[in-house]
Amino acid sequence: MSLDAHYFDGHSSRRHPVRLTALDGALRIEGEDGAHTIPAADIRASEPQGSAPRTLRFAGNRAFCEIAQGRELDALLAALGQRDSIVVRLQGRWRWVFVSLGVVAMVLCAAYFWGLPWGAKVIAPHIPITAMRSISEQALAQLDNFLFYPGRLPPDRQQKLRDGFRALVVDDPELAAYGDRITLVFRSAPKIGPNAFALPGGQVVILDELVQMPGSNDEEILAVLAHELGHLACRHGIRQLIQSSALAAFSAAWFGDISAAVAGLSTMLLNSAYSRDMEREADGYAAATLRRQGKSPALLASALEKLEAFHSAKKRLRDEEGANDEAGKFLDWISSHPDTAERIQHLRAAP
Ligand SMILES: [Zn+2]
Incomplete structure (x- = not known):
């Protein structure tokens, strides 16, 4: 084991290139002026300071060597039986503690951003619809209490939409798990405006305001419902x-207390908090459903355009009036669908 170093004689500042070798428990220093050997017991190594070179001093002698830090030096010192002091070793270890903490933090972030969605995706198909049904029913009851009114569309209008909706659902293997639990629920919510949403138990809520939106037609409304079926x-x-209430869901499963899960669900619906990927996936599903029925995915695109235009106008009006009403808080369709333009483009480009 040998390496290059600089030797200072302790009298002048001149440095002499030397070659250091660990030999039989002693250090052999070989330079242009010859070689000499120093017993390992007489050697004192300086403590490592950042990346600065370390010095080896020799007992009863003003001479010293300067050596670059690295594995070679570590090996040489080990061969000479030199050990770093406890402090130095702990310092080294602290660095590892910080590195480990950093790694743990990264793993936790990854678990939150990727692991949790992944876990939710894996678990979701195994949660019985009946369990979702009761949470959804309670969430709907909660929304009925403070936000929804009963739907007021004429019965024949409701029936026509129900028939169209039934045709979207029928014979769809992807919805088979829901059995006959997929139902179209009519409500009115002036504070929300035109919209539809699916509860995980299979209830698809359609608001009268969507049906009555100026310029809307049944084909486009059904395209929106197909998108909601995609979410199901x-x-x-x-x-x-x-994901949003992993703990609440856990306690619901184990302790039968589903109030937290219910609250989580109604909040989630009000904030329309599906991720961009989920919206795109539901769009893809709707496009496939429409194509299967011999219709164009562009129907959903034009429905989205009209929704966007309607809600933008409404938001402008609210802003102009400086309104600080409750409506602003609920389901701000514009802010919760920032990528609508991109979705519309994507649907129009679909074959
Ligand atoms: Zn959606």
Whole structure:
């Protein structure tokens, strides 16, 4: 084991290039002026300071050597039986503690941003719809209490939409797990405006305001409902619920207390908190459903355009009036669908 170093004689500042070798428990210093050997017991190594070179001093002698830090020096010192002091070793270890803490923090972040969504995706298909059904029913009851009114569309209008909706659902293997639990629920919510949403238990809520939106037609409304069915088929609501209230869902499963999960669900619906990927997945599902029915995915695109235009106008009006009403808090369709333009483009480009 040998390495290059600089030797200072302790009298002048001149440095002499030397070659250091560990030999039989002693240090052999070999330079242009010859070689000499120093017993390991007479050697004192300086403590490592950052990346500065370390010095080896020799007992009863003003001479010293300067050596660059690195594995070679560590090996040489080890061969000479030199050990770093406890402090130095602990300092080294502290560095590892910080590195480990950093790694743990990164793992936790990864678990939150990727692990949790992944886990939710894996678990979601195994959660029985019946369990989701009762949470959804309670969430709907809660929304009925403070936000929804009963739907007021004429019965024949409701029936026509129900028939169209039934045709979207029928024979769809991806919705088979829901059995006959997929129902169209009519409500009115002036504070929310035109919208529809799916509860993970299979209830698809359609607001009168969507049906009555100026310029809307049944084909486009059904395209929106197909998108909502996409959220059901892909179990987005369940996944979102698992993610946003993992602990609440856990306690619901174990302790039967589902109040936290119910609160989580109604909040989630009000904030329309599906991720961008989920919206795109539901769009893809709707596009496939529409194509299967011989219709164009562009129907959903134009529905989205009209929704966007309607809600933008409404938001402008609210802003102009400086209104600080409750409506602003609920389901701000514009802010919760920032990528609508991109979705519309994507749907129009679909074959
Ligand atoms: Zn959606």
